Amino acid sequence: MIAIRKPGPLITVLLHAALLLVTLFALFPIYFTFQASLQPGNTLYSTELQLWPANPTGENYAYVLFSLPMVTWLRNSFIVALATTVVTLVIAVSAAYALSRFRFRGRGSLMTIMLALQAFPSLLALFAYYLLLNQVGLTNTLVGLVLVYAAGAIVLNIWNLKGYFDTIPVDLEEAAMIDGCTPTQAFLRVMLPLARPALATTALFGFLAGWNEYIIAQTLLFDEALYTAPVGIFGLQDGFRNPWGWFAAASFIVSVPVVILFLILQRNLVSGLTQGG
Amino acid sequence: MAQTRADLGARPAALPQRRDNQTRLTAAAYLAPALCAIAIVNVFPILYSLYMSLTNRNGPRRFPVGQFELTGFENYARLLSQPTFYIVFLKSVAFALVCVALFFVFGLALALLLEHPAIRGRAIWRTLLILPWAVPTWVTALVWKFMFNGQFGTINHVLRGVGLPAPDWLTVPFTAWVAIVIVNLWMSYPFFMLILIGGLGTIPGDLYEAASLDGAGFWRQLFSITIPLLRPVAVPALILSAIAQFQMFNTVYLMTRGGPFARVGESGSTELLLVWGYNQGFQGSMMYGLTSAFSIVVFLILLAMTLGATRLTNATRGAYE
């Protein structure tokens, strides 16, 4: 809210205190995971409040990274997440462009139908995904996984991108077309650069769709060398026991790339999301 | 920059449409990949579930192909005659409403706070505050589950330390519900905070100046200017988020598996729609027919909500442009 007078020192202090409190709420679980990952002995259970392990150790990281095929799993996750990002971007951008710039019958209903299909709780139909991919020989492949993730991610991204494209003035493309560009050239050269925040947002969502998921991956993959990181990490569970130290270390490792991505893209997020809404 | 784009958006954004056939062809080419992917990956499971829901493929005996047959609407009848189904549904409605309302209030409060002129280091605060969004949901669930532990959890260590009552969060029906709402808020507020920051950016500052001159205070400005002008940004997000809350599974299942179950035969206090369906169908009992019927019913409910929601969204968008 834009105030006109300069706020007094008391207000300033109070507002910062409030912000600090919320930031603590936001960051504590992340910090907690980090300190837990330094805890030796795979147990987190202590009857006293512990904010830093008594004898911190890197052994959980060493175990997770070197005694497990974690590097392979992370690489698989990267491949899947990047491929999902690219596939989502390409499909969603072209579809959103068509929906934003062309007028044809059924345009509105098409968008509604796409959104409506998202209402299906696909989680309860894992069996169907399996059968489907099995028909085309894509079970137990990362490609199959990418296909499922991308299909899941494109609809909302199409909506978001379409909304964003709608806000970019069409004159620029028209000018380019008068200069001799085809609509496609005008789209690639004029529109895409202007839509950068929305593209970044779409890329981020595509990446997240591939990086974080584990239920579908767990159903579709049965080769340890193809496991994505979350599937591999859940495999560490041993009957009734949760090896907390390994979980924490692995969780931290898995979260770092996403955090970095957020930090890079966050400037774009505000406008990329708002305009498309 | 955001204002500029909003202003420009006021112009109808279609390219000049010349020959209709060519337009259709180009549009079809652009749309084809998306439609193919959606038709294959999203539509097939729906059709397959529809088929399964009409069979008696329940239990291992009727699991193998050839052992089950079409039996009509038996699974639907069984599902819809269970009072628990309706209770679970209402619980999910309550959960979605509470969560979405919290997301909005919390997100707006933070957006206003971050945009307040007194705040120093805005970019840093904002960066720190969106970090929960970056944490994978399963990590979130596991960490919070541990922090909520009644005996050893950090939250109760702190509560005991300051002399407050320390409940056994995840084993008491009400506090377990509160816990999953808190966790959900933690995961979801950054999204709302960001879009509301964007939304605030589109509100012309002179409106506030004029209001101040008229003597309107903070709350008056909030309800007369800020919230109404945030509608175009907030309403679609709220609706989509509400629908997403109905699909909530992962985090809750990992934290509570739907429990605590105070009474045998009744649904657990955090047993939301999908958690319940999963518990019914996949707890080692191979209830494919029943689960498929459940997923079709949930689909139809959410479908109705989505259609209603898009109508609402389009209406607001039309008013905005």
Added chain:
Amino acid sequence: MLRYTWKRLRRRLSWMLTAVLVVLTLLLAACGQPAPGAPAVEPTAAAEPAPAAPTEPAAEALGSGATKIVIWHGWVGAYAAEIKEVFAEYAQANNVTIELLQVPDMPNKVQVAVPAGQGPDIIAWVNDKIGSNVLAQIIQPLEPYGVDESYLRATFTPVAADAVLYGGAAYAVPESLEALTFIYNKALISEESLPKTTDELLAQAKSYNGPDKYLFVYAARSEAYFSAPWWQGAGVTLVTPEGTTELGSEQGLQAAELIRSFTEIMPQQIDYSVADALFKEGKAAIIMNGPWSIADYLASGMDVGLATIPVVSSSGQPGAPLVGVKVLMLANQARQPEASVALMRYFGSADVQARLAEVNKQVPANAAAQEQVKDDPIIAGFIAQAANGKAMPNSEYIDALWDPLSKTVEAIWTGAQSPADAIAGGARLFEEKAALLK
């Protein structure tokens, strides 16, 4: 102003496109196949890709023979390491390749993979899944490959042989027996002062317990399996072969009352991890747990002893845990059934099982192996406990038990329902679920 912005953005576009291209190229090189459904943005990038499969060895391949046996299992840690060694030797000696894959969520996974012809040759799991796996045609009988009832009876202990026979046919080769038992910390309690009955246990706990100090803990409220000793000790048959339960009986009520009184001597929120941590930190003197936990306790330097679960006072019978039998099953559509069954027989042999027992402290299913290792105090403890237990049913109706039983226990534990209401509700829920399995 707009023109300026556009120019700036165009400069950015060039590096953005470069980045996308780099990513695409990387992607194609790494994952090998052009992404499905995606129109190629840059035709040059779609050049013939590198091989799809990662270069790392697939799963855990042991040996190098042409015959490949794939095993899906849930073994972890040192236990898995020893089994791998045994298999590696076998693979070497018999010129086969054995591929081990640890599979999370096995019961759901075999349901999708096996009918599609993508399952393993051998499924290593617990015998409670035999019934439903037979009905669902996930596994096949072993008789055509030379494992029959007479071989089982001649080789394995009676409990183990019964555990793998379903409808009179042999469906698995048993590996080891698992049962819960009392494990105590010798630094905190002596063998003589261990409670002999549940009444003694409760009374003793009330005087022993203090802040952060518990006589007895176990995964009381979260896992149905851990409540079995009390139900069965009180005289309840949890699942009959006909698909009924005695949970709601008078004996059931006795057990339910006993479980309710445990809520007075343990922390409210007790699950496996909490109980385990209390015991390891020396805050609990006795824990009820299974053989998988022993290595951990010994490794943390504790001096632990084993004792059988005390007599349930209401019936005068000893607490009777479920004796689960870990087994190897032959998957339907196994590619190498003969070689797989040969491997199973080797795994069931006395030498192998005795060797595994020494490392893993498990109770061998093989009778001769059990004889060889019974002097080990820990194995002896579990053998004695298993003798008091009841074999884990392998009927498909066991699937109808877990959920109702854990809800019954939780209802008793939270106190929201009286023990009588809880068991009545549990029995009703069981009947509903069992009816769907018929």
